[in-house]
Amino acid sequence: MAICELNKETVFSGIALLLIGLSIYFGYLEKNMAMGASIISGLSFLCFGHLNRISEFRASASGIEAKTHKLEDTVEHAKGVIEELRKLAKAV
Numbered sequence: 001m002a003i004c005e006l007n008k009e010t011v012f013s014g015i016a017l018l019l020i021g022l023s024i025y026f027g028y029l030e031k032n033m034a035m036g037a038s039i040i041s042g043l044s045f046l047c048f049g050h051l052n053r054i055s056e057f058r059a060s061a062s063g064i065e066a067k068t069h070k071l072e073d074t075v076e077h078a079k080g081v082i083e084e085l086r087k088l089a090k091a092v
Contacts, residue, residue: 012049012050020038022038054067055067
């Protein structure tokens, strides 16, 4: 059994963390363009890595806004999956 399971979300989050850390280093070196680019890249990796959790996304000059799916939708989906698994278990 693997200690750390690598999936898309984990890889994208790791890259985003690396890029945001790199932006701090660029800020220390006073390289503003590189700092801004790495911040935007890091935030992009975070968003693309977690697309399944985001229902709405809006970016404008005033900022970035993202809304997540409602928890009730996820719970209802999970209940449906559990029922299907129970039916399959009875059939086997």
